[in-house]
Amino acid sequence: MLSDDFKCDRYWLLNARIPVSLLLPGTLPDGWSPDIPKSDRPEEPLAVFDLEIHHGKITQMHLSRSSQLAGGQPVGGQFAGGQFAGGQFAGDWQPDSVPAIDLRQGLVWSCFADLHTHLDKGQIWQRTANLDGTFDCALGQCQTDREQYWQAAELYRRMEFGLKCSYVHGTQALRTHLDAYGEKIEISLAVFQALQQEWRDRLTLQAVSLVSIDYFLTPAGEALADQFAAVDGVLGGFVQMHPDLDRQLDRVFTLAQERGLALDFHTDESGNPADITLRQVAAAALRNHFTGQIVCGHCCSLAVQPLAEVVQTIDLVKQAQIGIVSLPMCNLYLQDRNQRASQHFVQATLGDRLAHLQQFATQTPRWRGITLVHELRHSGIPVAFASDNCRDPFHAYGDHDGWEVFTQAVRIAQLDAPINWCDSVTTVPLKLMGQPTNQIGVGQPADFILFQARNLNELLARSQQDRIVIRQGKPIEMKLPHYSELDDLLPP
Numbered sequence: 001m002l003s004d005d006f007k008c009d010r011y012w013l014l015n016a017r018i019p020v021s022l023l024l025p026g027t028l029p030d031g032w033s034p035d036i037p038k039s040d041r042p043e044e045p046l047a048v049f050d051l052e053i054h055h056g057k058i059t060q061m062h063l064s065r066s067s068q069l070a071g072g073q074p075v076g077g078q079f080a081g082g083q084f085a086g087g088q089f090a091g092d093w094q095p096d097s098v099p100a101i102d103l104r105q106g107l108v109w110s111c112f113a114d115l116h117t118h119l120d121k122g123q124i125w126q127r128t129a130n131l132d133g134t135f136d137c138a139l140g141q142c143q144t145d146r147e148q149y150w151q152a153a154e155l156y157r158r159m160e161f162g163l164k165c166s167y168v169h170g171t172q173a174l175r176t177h178l179d180a181y182g183e184k185i186e187i188s189l190a191v192f193q194a195l196q197q198e199w200r201d202r203l204t205l206q207a208v209s210l211v212s213i214d215y216f217l218t219p220a221g222e223a224l225a226d227q228f229a230a231v232d233g234v235l236g237g238f239v240q241m242h243p244d245l246d247r248q249l250d251r252v253f254t255l256a257q258e259r260g261l262a263l264d265f266h267t268d269e270s271g272n273p274a275d276i277t278l279r280q281v282a283a284a285a286l287r288n289h290f291t292g293q294i295v296c297g298h299c300c301s302l303a304v305q306p307l308a309e310v311v312q313t314i315d316l317v318k319q320a321q322i323g324i325v326s327l328p329m330c331n332l333y334l335q336d337r338n339q340r341a342s343q344h345f346v347q348a349t350l351g352d353r354l355a356h357l358q359q360f361a362t363q364t365p366r367w368r369g370i371t372l373v374h375e376l377r378h379s380g381i382p383v384a385f386a387s388d389n390c391r392d393p394f395h396a397y398g399d400h401d402g403w404e405v406f407t408q409a410v411r412i413a414q415l416d417a418p419i420n421w422c423d424s425v426t427t428v429p430l431k432l433m434g435q436p437t438n439q440i441g442v443g444q445p446a447d448f449i450l451f452q453a454r455n456l457n458e459l460l461a462r463s464q465q466d467r468i469v470i471r472q473g474k475p476i477e478m479k480l481p482h483y484s485e486l487d488d489l490l491p492p
Contacts, residue, residue, distance in 0.1 A: 024441025
Protein backbone atom coordinates (compact mmCIF):
# COMPACT_ATOMS: atom_id res chain seq x y z
CA MET A 1 0.00 0.00 0.00
CA LEU A 2 1.00 3.60 -0.48
CA SER A 3 2.00 5.68 2.52
CA ASP A 4 -0.88 7.13 4.52
CA ASP A 5 0.94 10.45 4.21
CA PHE A 6 -0.62 10.82 0.75
CA LYS A 7 -4.02 10.89 2.40
CA CYS A 8 -3.12 14.17 4.06
CA ASP A 9 -4.10 17.46 2.48
CA ARG A 10 -0.58 18.72 3.17
CA TYR A 11 2.73 16.87 2.90
CA TRP A 12 6.27 17.25 1.54
CA LEU A 13 8.14 15.32 -1.12
CA LEU A 14 11.87 15.30 -0.35
CA ASN A 15 14.81 14.79 -2.68
CA ALA A 16 12.85 14.94 -5.92
CA ARG A 17 15.03 15.09 -9.01
CA ILE A 18 13.27 17.15 -11.68
CA PRO A 19 14.47 17.68 -15.27
CA VAL A 20 15.22 21.38 -15.66
CA SER A 21 13.22 21.56 -18.90
CA LEU A 22 10.09 20.54 -16.95
CA LEU A 23 10.43 23.31 -14.35
CA LEU A 24 8.30 26.43 -14.47
CA PRO A 25 10.48 29.40 -15.51
CA GLY A 26 11.83 31.26 -12.49
CA THR A 27 11.82 28.19 -10.25
CA LEU A 28 15.61 27.93 -10.21
CA PRO A 29 17.61 30.72 -8.54
CA ASP A 30 20.09 32.77 -10.52
CA GLY A 31 23.50 31.18 -10.63
CA TRP A 32 22.25 27.65 -10.08
CA SER A 33 24.40 24.91 -11.63
CA PRO A 34 22.92 21.55 -12.68
CA ASP A 35 23.27 18.20 -10.99
CA ILE A 36 25.49 16.59 -13.64
CA PRO A 37 25.55 12.78 -13.69
CA LYS A 38 28.97 11.25 -13.19
CA SER A 39 29.26 9.65 -16.61
CA ASP A 40 30.89 10.37 -19.94
CA ARG A 41 27.54 10.86 -21.68
CA PRO A 42 25.75 14.13 -20.89
CA GLU A 43 22.11 13.88 -19.86
CA GLU A 44 19.19 16.09 -19.05
CA PRO A 45 20.22 18.64 -16.36
CA LEU A 46 18.47 17.78 -13.11
CA ALA A 47 17.64 19.83 -10.02
CA VAL A 48 16.87 18.29 -6.63
CA PHE A 49 13.93 19.85 -4.80
CA ASP A 50 11.78 19.48 -1.72
CA LEU A 51 8.16 20.21 -2.64
CA GLU A 52 5.24 21.06 -0.40
CA ILE A 53 1.87 19.76 -1.61
CA HIS A 54 -1.19 21.41 -0.10
CA HIS A 55 -4.80 20.95 -1.21
CA GLY A 56 -3.73 19.45 -4.55
CA LYS A 57 -1.23 22.17 -5.50
CA ILE A 58 2.49 22.79 -5.19
CA THR A 59 2.74 25.52 -2.56
CA GLN A 60 6.48 25.59 -1.89
CA MET A 61 9.65 24.40 -3.62
CA HIS A 62 13.16 24.59 -2.19
CA LEU A 63 16.42 23.21 -3.51
CA SER A 64 16.96 20.13 -1.39
CA ARG A 65 19.36 20.44 1.53
CA SER A 66 19.67 16.68 1.89
CA SER A 67 20.91 16.39 -1.69
CA GLN A 68 24.21 17.79 -0.44
CA LEU A 69 24.75 14.93 2.04
CA ALA A 70 27.95 13.00 1.45
CA GLY A 71 27.37 9.92 -0.65
CA GLY A 72 23.80 10.92 -1.39
CA GLN A 73 22.49 9.16 1.69
CA PRO A 74 18.70 9.30 1.96
CA VAL A 75 16.90 10.76 4.94
CA GLY A 76 13.45 10.09 6.32
CA GLY A 77 11.16 7.66 4.53
CA GLN A 78 11.70 5.71 1.35
CA PHE A 79 10.24 5.10 -2.11
CA ALA A 80 10.79 1.45 -2.97
CA GLY A 81 8.96 -1.24 -4.89
CA GLY A 82 6.15 1.11 -5.80
CA GLN A 83 5.56 1.85 -2.12
CA PHE A 84 6.17 4.87 0.04
CA ALA A 85 7.05 5.09 3.71
CA GLY A 86 6.85 8.37 5.59
CA GLY A 87 9.85 10.17 7.00
CA GLN A 88 10.91 13.40 8.67
CA PHE A 89 12.67 16.47 7.39
CA ALA A 90 16.44 16.75 7.38
CA GLY A 91 18.45 19.70 8.54
CA ASP A 92 16.43 22.71 9.63
CA TRP A 93 13.19 21.74 7.87
CA GLN A 94 10.85 21.36 10.83
CA PRO A 95 7.26 22.38 9.99
CA ASP A 96 4.85 21.18 12.64
CA SER A 97 2.90 17.99 11.98
CA VAL A 98 3.60 17.84 8.25
CA PRO A 99 4.40 14.37 6.89
CA ALA A 100 7.34 13.98 4.56
CA ILE A 101 8.10 11.36 1.92
CA ASP A 102 11.67 10.92 0.76
CA LEU A 103 11.95 10.09 -2.95
CA ARG A 104 15.68 9.31 -2.55
CA GLN A 105 16.62 11.32 -5.64
CA GLY A 106 13.90 9.64 -7.72
CA LEU A 107 12.80 11.50 -10.84
CA VAL A 108 9.63 13.58 -11.00
CA TRP A 109 8.15 14.25 -14.44
CA SER A 110 5.20 16.27 -15.63
CA CYS A 111 2.25 14.15 -16.72
CA PHE A 112 2.12 12.99 -20.32
CA ALA A 113 0.22 14.69 -23.14
CA ASP A 114 -0.68 12.38 -26.03
CA LEU A 115 -0.96 14.60 -29.09
CA HIS A 116 -1.99 12.07 -31.75
CA THR A 117 -4.23 9.06 -31.14
CA HIS A 118 -7.09 7.20 -32.86
CA LEU A 119 -9.42 6.16 -30.07
CA ASP A 120 -12.25 5.32 -32.47
CA LYS A 121 -10.17 2.60 -34.15
CA GLY A 122 -8.65 1.24 -30.94
CA GLN A 123 -8.89 -2.33 -29.67
CA ILE A 124 -10.28 -3.88 -32.88
CA TRP A 125 -7.25 -5.97 -33.86
CA GLN A 126 -8.65 -9.27 -32.64
CA ARG A 127 -11.77 -8.97 -34.79
CA THR A 128 -10.33 -7.12 -37.81
CA ALA A 129 -6.63 -7.85 -38.11
CA ASN A 130 -4.15 -6.61 -40.71
CA LEU A 131 -2.48 -9.89 -41.50
CA ASP A 132 -0.04 -8.66 -44.15
CA GLY A 133 0.96 -5.61 -42.12
CA THR A 134 0.71 -3.12 -44.99
CA PHE A 135 -0.71 0.39 -44.99
CA ASP A 136 -3.21 -0.37 -47.77
CA CYS A 137 -4.54 -3.41 -45.93
CA ALA A 138 -4.89 -1.32 -42.75
CA LEU A 139 -7.02 1.23 -44.62
CA GLY A 140 -9.32 -1.44 -46.00
CA GLN A 141 -9.67 -3.31 -42.73
CA CYS A 142 -10.54 -0.16 -40.79
CA GLN A 143 -13.19 0.76 -43.34
CA THR A 144 -14.66 -2.73 -43.09
CA ASP A 145 -14.73 -2.60 -39.30
CA ARG A 146 -16.26 0.89 -39.28
CA GLU A 147 -19.09 -0.11 -41.61
CA GLN A 148 -19.83 -3.38 -39.83
CA TYR A 149 -19.48 -2.60 -36.14
CA TRP A 150 -19.29 1.08 -35.20
CA GLN A 151 -22.34 1.96 -33.13
CA ALA A 152 -22.58 4.31 -30.18
CA ALA A 153 -22.45 1.80 -27.31
CA GLU A 154 -19.69 -0.26 -28.92
CA LEU A 155 -17.63 2.82 -29.80
CA TYR A 156 -18.05 4.29 -26.31
CA ARG A 157 -16.66 1.19 -24.64
CA ARG A 158 -13.61 0.90 -26.88
CA MET A 159 -12.80 4.59 -26.66
CA GLU A 160 -13.21 4.59 -22.89
CA PHE A 161 -10.94 1.55 -22.66
CA GLY A 162 -8.23 3.62 -24.33
CA LEU A 163 -8.85 6.53 -21.96
CA LYS A 164 -8.55 4.25 -18.94
CA CYS A 165 -5.19 2.98 -20.18
CA SER A 166 -3.98 6.48 -20.92
CA TYR A 167 -5.02 7.88 -17.54
CA VAL A 168 -3.54 5.04 -15.49
CA HIS A 169 -0.22 5.36 -17.31
CA GLY A 170 -0.01 9.07 -16.42
CA THR A 171 -1.58 11.06 -19.27
CA GLN A 172 -3.45 14.27 -18.50
CA ALA A 173 -4.33 15.48 -22.02
CA LEU A 174 -5.12 13.58 -25.20
CA ARG A 175 -6.03 14.46 -28.78
CA THR A 176 -7.85 11.89 -30.90
CA HIS A 177 -8.51 11.88 -34.63
CA LEU A 178 -12.01 10.72 -35.56
CA ASP A 179 -12.84 9.18 -38.93
CA ALA A 180 -15.30 11.74 -40.25
CA TYR A 181 -16.95 10.45 -43.41
CA GLY A 182 -20.72 10.23 -43.71
CA GLU A 183 -23.19 9.68 -40.92
CA LYS A 184 -20.73 7.75 -38.73
CA ILE A 185 -19.22 11.04 -37.60
CA GLU A 186 -22.50 11.91 -35.91
CA ILE A 187 -22.11 8.82 -33.76
CA SER A 188 -18.40 9.37 -33.12
CA LEU A 189 -18.82 13.02 -32.12
CA ALA A 190 -21.70 12.21 -29.79
CA VAL A 191 -19.62 9.50 -28.11
CA PHE A 192 -16.61 11.80 -27.91
CA GLN A 193 -18.65 14.56 -26.24
CA ALA A 194 -20.08 12.09 -23.72
CA LEU A 195 -16.59 10.88 -22.83
CA GLN A 196 -15.24 14.42 -22.74
CA GLN A 197 -17.87 15.31 -20.15
CA GLU A 198 -17.44 12.10 -18.15
CA TRP A 199 -13.65 12.45 -17.97
CA ARG A 200 -13.40 16.24 -17.68
CA ASP A 201 -11.90 16.13 -14.16
CA ARG A 202 -9.20 13.65 -15.20
CA LEU A 203 -8.31 14.17 -18.87
CA THR A 204 -8.39 17.09 -21.26
CA LEU A 205 -9.75 15.68 -24.53
CA GLN A 206 -9.61 17.16 -28.04
CA ALA A 207 -11.13 15.81 -31.26
CA VAL A 208 -9.74 16.23 -34.79
CA SER A 209 -11.59 15.49 -38.02
CA LEU A 210 -9.96 12.85 -40.20
CA VAL A 211 -10.87 12.88 -43.90
CA SER A 212 -9.01 13.28 -47.14
CA ILE A 213 -8.69 17.06 -47.41
CA ASP A 214 -10.37 17.20 -50.83
CA TYR A 215 -13.55 16.47 -48.82
CA PHE A 216 -13.47 20.10 -47.64
CA LEU A 217 -14.13 21.29 -51.19
CA THR A 218 -17.64 19.85 -50.88
CA PRO A 219 -20.69 21.15 -48.95
CA ALA A 220 -20.35 18.12 -46.68
CA GLY A 221 -16.80 19.22 -45.87
CA GLU A 222 -17.97 22.70 -44.87
CA ALA A 223 -20.67 21.16 -42.69
CA LEU A 224 -17.99 19.00 -41.08
CA ALA A 225 -15.97 22.10 -40.22
CA ASP A 226 -19.05 23.53 -38.51
CA GLN A 227 -19.53 20.32 -36.54
CA PHE A 228 -16.00 20.43 -35.17
CA ALA A 229 -16.24 24.12 -34.42
CA ALA A 230 -19.35 23.36 -32.35
CA VAL A 231 -17.33 21.01 -30.09
CA ASP A 232 -14.24 23.27 -29.89
CA GLY A 233 -12.43 20.70 -31.97
CA VAL A 234 -9.55 20.83 -34.42
CA LEU A 235 -9.86 20.74 -38.20
CA GLY A 236 -7.74 18.09 -39.83
CA GLY A 237 -7.31 15.45 -42.47
CA PHE A 238 -4.76 13.45 -44.41
CA VAL A 239 -2.93 15.24 -47.18
CA GLN A 240 -1.97 13.47 -50.40
CA MET A 241 -0.03 14.62 -53.42
CA HIS A 242 -2.51 15.87 -56.05
CA PRO A 243 -2.48 18.36 -58.94
CA ASP A 244 -5.18 20.32 -57.10
CA LEU A 245 -3.48 20.16 -53.69
CA ASP A 246 -2.93 23.91 -53.30
CA ARG A 247 -6.64 24.60 -53.80
CA GLN A 248 -7.55 21.86 -51.34
CA LEU A 249 -5.21 23.29 -48.71
CA ASP A 250 -6.35 26.86 -49.25
CA ARG A 251 -9.94 25.76 -48.65
CA VAL A 252 -9.04 24.00 -45.38
CA PHE A 253 -7.12 27.06 -44.18
CA THR A 254 -10.04 29.32 -45.05
CA LEU A 255 -12.54 27.13 -43.18
CA ALA A 256 -10.26 26.99 -40.13
CA GLN A 257 -9.52 30.73 -40.19
CA GLU A 258 -13.22 31.62 -40.41
CA ARG A 259 -14.04 29.42 -37.41
CA GLY A 260 -10.99 30.11 -35.30
CA LEU A 261 -9.86 26.47 -35.41
CA ALA A 262 -6.40 24.97 -35.11
CA LEU A 263 -5.24 22.54 -37.81
CA ASP A 264 -3.79 19.03 -37.58
CA PHE A 265 -2.71 17.12 -40.69
CA HIS A 266 -1.48 13.62 -41.51
CA THR A 267 1.38 14.28 -43.95
CA ASP A 268 3.79 12.14 -45.96
CA GLU A 269 3.16 8.82 -44.24
CA SER A 270 5.24 6.94 -46.78
CA GLY A 271 8.77 6.17 -47.86
CA ASN A 272 8.35 7.92 -51.20
CA PRO A 273 10.68 10.95 -51.48
CA ALA A 274 8.28 12.48 -54.02
CA ASP A 275 5.71 12.96 -51.24
CA ILE A 276 6.25 16.56 -50.09
CA THR A 277 2.90 17.46 -48.56
CA LEU A 278 4.56 18.77 -45.37
CA ARG A 279 6.26 21.42 -47.49
CA GLN A 280 2.97 22.17 -49.27
CA VAL A 281 1.16 22.62 -45.94
CA ALA A 282 3.83 25.05 -44.74
CA ALA A 283 3.66 27.05 -47.96
CA ALA A 284 -0.14 27.18 -47.72
CA ALA A 285 0.05 28.41 -44.12
CA LEU A 286 2.34 31.25 -45.17
CA ARG A 287 0.35 32.37 -48.21
CA ASN A 288 -2.90 32.25 -46.20
CA HIS A 289 -1.31 34.18 -43.31
CA PHE A 290 -2.70 31.59 -40.93
CA THR A 291 -2.28 32.56 -37.27
CA GLY A 292 -3.60 29.44 -35.53
CA GLN A 293 -1.57 26.47 -34.37
CA ILE A 294 -0.72 23.84 -36.98
CA VAL A 295 0.47 20.32 -36.20
CA CYS A 296 1.70 17.89 -38.85
CA GLY A 297 2.03 14.21 -38.04
CA HIS A 298 4.16 11.40 -39.46
CA CYS A 299 6.25 13.31 -42.09
CA CYS A 300 8.08 10.03 -42.79
CA SER A 301 9.22 10.73 -46.35
CA LEU A 302 11.28 13.70 -45.18
CA ALA A 303 13.87 11.16 -44.01
CA VAL A 304 14.46 9.81 -47.53
CA GLN A 305 14.54 13.09 -49.46
CA PRO A 306 17.62 14.82 -50.91
CA LEU A 307 19.38 17.27 -48.61
CA ALA A 308 18.42 20.39 -50.58
CA GLU A 309 14.73 19.49 -50.40
CA VAL A 310 14.97 18.72 -46.67
CA VAL A 311 16.53 22.11 -45.99
CA GLN A 312 13.84 23.87 -48.00
CA THR A 313 11.05 22.04 -46.18
CA ILE A 314 12.49 22.65 -42.71
CA ASP A 315 12.89 26.35 -43.47
CA LEU A 316 9.24 26.67 -44.53
CA VAL A 317 8.00 24.63 -41.56
CA LYS A 318 9.88 26.91 -39.19
CA GLN A 319 8.53 30.05 -40.86
CA ALA A 320 4.99 28.69 -40.61
CA GLN A 321 5.53 27.82 -36.92
CA ILE A 322 4.30 24.26 -37.45
CA GLY A 323 4.71 21.68 -34.71
CA ILE A 324 5.69 18.14 -35.71
CA VAL A 325 4.43 14.99 -34.04
CA SER A 326 6.28 11.78 -34.79
CA LEU A 327 4.58 8.41 -34.28
CA PRO A 328 7.56 6.12 -33.89
CA MET A 329 5.85 2.86 -32.93
CA CYS A 330 3.19 2.85 -35.64
CA ASN A 331 5.55 4.03 -38.37
CA LEU A 332 8.20 1.50 -37.38
CA TYR A 333 5.48 -1.15 -37.62
CA LEU A 334 4.10 -0.11 -41.03
CA GLN A 335 6.83 1.59 -43.04
CA ASP A 336 9.09 -0.40 -45.37
CA ARG A 337 7.14 -3.59 -44.69
CA ASN A 338 8.97 -6.29 -46.68
CA GLN A 339 11.29 -3.58 -48.01
CA ARG A 340 8.60 -1.99 -50.16
CA ALA A 341 9.94 1.52 -49.62
CA SER A 342 13.58 0.58 -49.99
CA GLN A 343 12.99 -1.47 -53.11
CA HIS A 344 10.81 1.11 -54.82
CA PHE A 345 12.38 4.41 -53.75
CA VAL A 346 15.64 4.10 -51.83
CA GLN A 347 17.11 1.69 -54.35
CA ALA A 348 16.58 4.30 -57.04
CA THR A 349 19.46 6.26 -55.53
CA LEU A 350 21.51 3.49 -53.89
CA GLY A 351 21.11 0.90 -56.60
CA ASP A 352 22.78 -2.45 -55.95
CA ARG A 353 24.32 -1.20 -52.72
CA LEU A 354 21.14 -2.46 -51.04
CA ALA A 355 20.87 -6.23 -51.08
CA HIS A 356 17.31 -7.44 -51.58
CA LEU A 357 16.91 -11.13 -50.92
CA GLN A 358 13.55 -11.43 -52.61
CA GLN A 359 13.48 -15.22 -52.56
CA PHE A 360 12.41 -15.12 -48.90
CA ALA A 361 8.76 -14.85 -47.91
CA THR A 362 9.36 -11.88 -45.63
CA GLN A 363 12.14 -9.32 -45.63
CA THR A 364 13.77 -7.08 -43.05
CA PRO A 365 12.96 -3.35 -43.28
CA ARG A 366 15.88 -1.08 -44.18
CA TRP A 367 14.75 2.16 -42.59
CA ARG A 368 12.98 3.08 -39.37
CA GLY A 369 10.01 4.94 -40.79
CA ILE A 370 10.32 8.06 -38.66
CA THR A 371 10.89 11.66 -39.67
CA LEU A 372 14.02 13.77 -39.09
CA VAL A 373 13.29 14.56 -35.46
CA HIS A 374 16.86 15.63 -34.59
CA GLU A 375 17.18 17.98 -37.53
CA LEU A 376 13.75 19.50 -36.93
CA ARG A 377 14.42 20.12 -33.25
CA HIS A 378 17.87 21.55 -33.85
CA SER A 379 16.16 23.96 -36.25
CA GLY A 380 13.95 25.28 -33.46
CA ILE A 381 10.80 23.42 -34.52
CA PRO A 382 8.75 21.87 -31.68
CA VAL A 383 8.79 18.07 -31.92
CA ALA A 384 6.49 15.74 -29.99
CA PHE A 385 6.03 11.97 -29.90
CA ALA A 386 2.65 10.28 -29.49
CA SER A 387 0.89 6.90 -29.30
CA ASP A 388 -1.00 6.94 -32.62
CA ASN A 389 -2.94 3.71 -33.21
CA CYS A 390 -3.31 1.05 -30.51
CA ARG A 391 -4.34 -2.54 -31.25
CA ASP A 392 -5.91 -1.85 -34.62
CA PRO A 393 -4.99 -2.63 -38.25
CA PHE A 394 -2.48 0.25 -38.40
CA HIS A 395 -0.59 -0.94 -35.31
CA ALA A 396 -1.21 -4.27 -33.64
CA TYR A 397 0.21 -3.20 -30.29
CA GLY A 398 0.40 -0.20 -27.94
CA ASP A 399 -1.37 0.77 -24.73
CA HIS A 400 -1.66 4.59 -24.82
CA ASP A 401 1.37 4.74 -22.53
CA GLY A 402 3.39 7.93 -22.81
CA TRP A 403 6.31 6.20 -21.16
CA GLU A 404 6.37 3.43 -23.79
CA VAL A 405 6.18 6.09 -26.51
CA PHE A 406 9.17 7.93 -25.04
CA THR A 407 11.20 4.78 -24.44
CA GLN A 408 10.67 3.48 -27.95
CA ALA A 409 11.34 6.91 -29.45
CA VAL A 410 14.69 7.04 -27.62
CA ARG A 411 15.67 3.67 -29.04
CA ILE A 412 14.32 4.15 -32.55
CA ALA A 413 15.51 7.74 -33.03
CA GLN A 414 18.61 7.50 -30.79
CA LEU A 415 17.49 10.32 -28.53
CA ASP A 416 20.21 9.58 -25.99
CA ALA A 417 22.36 12.15 -27.78
CA PRO A 418 23.09 15.26 -25.66
CA ILE A 419 19.81 17.05 -26.10
CA ASN A 420 16.83 17.20 -23.74
CA TRP A 421 13.85 15.19 -25.01
CA CYS A 422 11.69 14.51 -21.94
CA ASP A 423 9.50 17.50 -22.86
CA SER A 424 8.58 15.79 -26.17
CA VAL A 425 5.88 13.72 -24.43
CA THR A 426 4.98 16.23 -21.70
CA THR A 427 5.17 20.01 -22.05
CA VAL A 428 5.69 20.35 -25.82
CA PRO A 429 2.58 18.41 -26.93
CA LEU A 430 0.47 20.17 -24.29
CA LYS A 431 1.56 23.54 -25.68
CA LEU A 432 0.75 22.38 -29.23
CA MET A 433 -2.72 21.48 -27.97
CA GLY A 434 -3.14 25.08 -26.79
CA GLN A 435 -3.45 24.00 -23.17
CA PRO A 436 -1.99 25.62 -20.01
CA THR A 437 1.52 24.54 -19.15
CA ASN A 438 2.05 21.50 -16.97
CA GLN A 439 5.56 22.48 -15.95
CA ILE A 440 6.41 21.86 -12.32
CA GLY A 441 6.47 24.95 -10.09
CA VAL A 442 4.86 26.79 -7.21
CA GLY A 443 1.16 27.41 -7.79
CA GLN A 444 0.88 24.59 -10.30
CA PRO A 445 -1.47 21.62 -9.80
CA ALA A 446 0.22 18.68 -8.08
CA ASP A 447 -0.07 16.52 -11.22
CA PHE A 448 3.11 14.57 -11.95
CA ILE A 449 4.70 11.12 -12.19
CA LEU A 450 7.12 9.73 -9.61
CA PHE A 451 9.82 7.27 -10.66
CA GLN A 452 12.34 5.31 -8.59
CA ALA A 453 14.96 5.89 -11.28
CA ARG A 454 17.42 8.70 -10.53
CA ASN A 455 18.63 9.49 -14.05
CA LEU A 456 17.82 8.84 -17.69
CA ASN A 457 19.87 5.66 -17.89
CA GLU A 458 18.08 4.07 -14.93
CA LEU A 459 14.78 5.34 -16.27
CA LEU A 460 15.22 3.67 -19.65
CA ALA A 461 16.74 0.45 -18.36
CA ARG A 462 13.52 -0.80 -16.73
CA SER A 463 9.84 -0.80 -17.58
CA GLN A 464 8.82 1.71 -14.84
CA GLN A 465 5.60 -0.19 -14.22
CA ASP A 466 5.94 0.79 -10.56
CA ARG A 467 5.68 4.51 -11.36
CA ILE A 468 3.33 6.50 -9.15
CA VAL A 469 0.92 8.86 -10.93
CA ILE A 470 -0.09 11.82 -8.77
CA ARG A 471 -3.17 13.83 -9.70
CA GLN A 472 -4.33 16.76 -7.58
CA GLY A 473 -1.83 15.68 -4.95
CA LYS A 474 -3.14 12.11 -4.60
CA PRO A 475 -1.98 8.85 -6.19
CA ILE A 476 -4.57 7.61 -8.65
CA GLU A 477 -6.37 4.44 -7.61
CA MET A 478 -7.65 3.23 -10.97
CA LYS A 479 -5.98 0.11 -12.39
CA LEU A 480 -5.41 -0.82 -16.03
CA PRO A 481 -8.54 -2.34 -17.58
CA HIS A 482 -8.48 -6.03 -18.40
CA TYR A 483 -8.82 -6.96 -22.06
CA SER A 484 -11.68 -9.28 -21.15
CA GLU A 485 -13.86 -6.19 -20.69
CA LEU A 486 -14.16 -6.09 -24.47
CA ASP A 487 -14.57 -9.81 -25.15
CA ASP A 488 -18.27 -9.50 -25.99
CA LEU A 489 -17.41 -7.06 -28.81
CA LEU A 490 -15.60 -9.83 -30.67
CA PRO A 491 -17.48 -11.88 -33.26
CA PRO A 492 -18.56 -15.35 -32.10
